[in-house]
Amino acid sequence: MSMFCYQCQETAGGKGCSARIGVCGKTDYVSNLQDLLVYVLKGVAEYNLQARKAHLNEPMTDYLILDSLFSTITNANFHDEAITNRIERALKEREAIKNRLVEANKLEDKDYKDFATWHGERDEFKAKSEEKVVGVLSTENEDLRSLKSLVILGLKGMAAYAEHAHNLGYHKTEIVEFMEKALLATEDETLNIHELVSLVLETGDFGVQTMALLDEANTSTYGNPEITEVNIGVRNNPAILVSGHDLKDFEELLEQTKGTGVDVYTHSEMLPANYYPAFKKYDHFVGNYGNAWWKQKEEFESFNGPVLFTTNCIVPPLASYADRIYTTGSAGYPGFKHIPNRENGHAKDFSEIIDHAKKCPSPKEIETGTIIGGFAHNQVLALADKVVDAVKSGAIKRFFVMGGCDGRMKSRDYYTNFAKSLPQDTIILTAGCAKYRYNKLSLGDIAGIPRVLDAGQCNDSYSLAVIALKLKEVFELDDVNDLPISYNIAWYEQKAVIVLLALLSLGVKNIHLGPTLPAFLSPNITKVLVENFGIGAITNVENDINLFLS
Incomplete structure (x- = not known):
């Protein structure tokens, strides 16, 4: 096996890429280096948590963690040199933190694991990255591996959103501190399934906080999105x-x-x-x-x-x-x-x-016209009276959250056909590039409200959660799941994973995922998600619409 990577929806055979080149196009060398980078970050987390207690931590360590995790998500960085440089920086930072602790006599006296002690040179990275202890397969129990993968992949998505906020000057230390604790927890062999499920939900909770922070950063800097x-x-x-x-x-x-x-x-x-x-x-x-x-x-x-x-x-x-x-x-x-x-x-x-x-020619025109968007939570809440009246009158019978990711698989035509087949008294709420499957269709409007309401990027799925919680309040409901809202979400990579975990942490149930369920969910963990949260897979358009409307 040259590598093992199952973090994206298109992973080979629905099980995991294990050849010289993954489905996304990254080489086994880059994939293994990315695993090593995450492994070394666990060592950074080990010492930086101690440094936080002793008030010896440096702000730039937070950025190093965010940027490094971000660089390992699907389709972000294919460059072995760039990943190698990040490993070197992480090792250097880990040792610098450790030295500050030693000088201040604050280093905890305990047995440190390999990720906190290994310090190879650049020419040793390849061999180290291929060691079983480094990759996801280091956890032999597939259920524990599944839950640990959910946490790590959620952290990668969280890091992406946190870095965007950081670039705009918005930062919450407690978010990165949780990321450090969660990274270390994935190396804790004493944690059982129940404890790891709790950690998964806690990851979702911090995902909500991270998306709220980015929403604040974006809207405070550039204004609230407009129709x-x-x-x-x-x-x-x-x-x-x-x-x-x-x-x-x-x-x-x-x-x-x-x-x-x-x-x-x-x-x-x-x-x-x-x-x-x-x-x-x-x-x-x-x-x-x-x-x-x-x-x-x-x-x-x-x-x-x-x-x-x-x-x-x-x-x-x-x-x-x-x-x-x-x-x-x-x-x-x-x-x-x-x-x-x-x-x-x-x-x-x-x-x-x-x-x-x-020096280049102007773009070749490939289409004409316009598409409409800008329905983030502030804009939709400004239309709240209109939306509520349409629901109360029966003009709007149900909302469908169809956010998430797009991808290359032919099976994703499902989402186009699903949107086309929805009854005329339904509204689609979307965010992320999944919208390209239906945002150029002529689906009309309901009482002047477009039937496709695009909230923005994948991180703006937070807006969809805010809208749902506000509707729950307006209709005086005890449970967000009592709203006439169905969740039929497409996923591809790790930013979608943290969105999913965020929704679960908010108590949202009966989310359907497609076009396939994640390969990193073992059968037993899938069963847990089905029994406790109603997670389901898509089937076909007709059956799914009947199920959602029943």
Whole structure:
């Protein structure tokens, strides 16, 4: 077995990638290095928790943990050199924390495990990364392994959202402190299934806190999203296409492209940038180009200009446009130009990609018209009276939460057909790139309320939870599960995992997941989730709609 990775929905055979190259395109070498990075972070957590007690911890350690975990999520970083550098930094930081504890006579006297003591050189990383103790298979009991994987994958998604908030100056120490405790707990061989289930739900609770923090960061910085008709056509100017999720990167690029003659478009998960008031002042911000992340090979080809990945969702590129791809932050790919992080409070320098854009032809038009979005919680709550009246009158019979991720599998056509087949008296609440399966359909409206309400990025699933809790309050219900809301969620990677855990921690039940259940759920743990939370798999459109409406 060259590697073992089962963290995404498309993992090989629905069981796990174990060949030289995973389904996502990362090599076994990169996959194993990412496992080693997580392993070393457990050592950082070991000493940093002690440093917190002794008030010897440094803020930059928090960022190192967030950035490192973020770089290991699916489709984020394929570059062995980038991951190797992070392992070296983590080892250096771990030893620096340990030394501060020793000097202050605050180091706990106990037997430390290998992840807290191993310190190899760069040329030893490969061999170490292949040791069984490093990867997920180090836990032999498949049920314990399943729960520990749920925690670690949830932490990866949490790290992504926490880093976005951090980049906007919003940070909660207790979130990273929990992440450290949870990382260490996955190495605790004394924990039983019940204790690990509790840890999974606690991870979900901190996921809610993290998404609330990011929501505060985004809305305080850029205003509350507004109902917006987004242009999906093009103009006749050279342009840059921005993918990923980081709004700070997007803002800095917009500022630096002002007056240059270079237009800016969003792609995939960056679409919701169009909804924020702060970005509407830029007349060179044209709109959205294309669809979900997995269509990028054809869409990047026709865009003609350079593409900036601010986060994950990279697909190994075609040679014809590979020289036009740039990464920044936690993203990376061999051969792509990488724009360094901010230093000393200064903005990132996007001059190279801007100069590149000026030399490129304008984008080829692939569609025309507009799509509507901007239905985050503040906007929907502003329409609360209208929504409540429509529910009370029977004009709206049921809401369907269909957020989450899109992906390449043909089976995901299910979500398009599901949306088409829903009765006309239903509303779809969505967030994440799953919306591209139905956000361009002509589904009409109910009393002026569009039948597809797009709250934004995957992290804006928090908005959907806020909306549900507010409706529970308005209708004076004791249980959020008594609302006329059904959950039919598509998933792909670890940001969707933390959203799922967050919903479970809020008490939401009867969530259906697709197009397949996660490979990291063992049969016994799946049974626990079914019995306690009503988690289910999708079947077919007709059966599922009948089930949801019954």
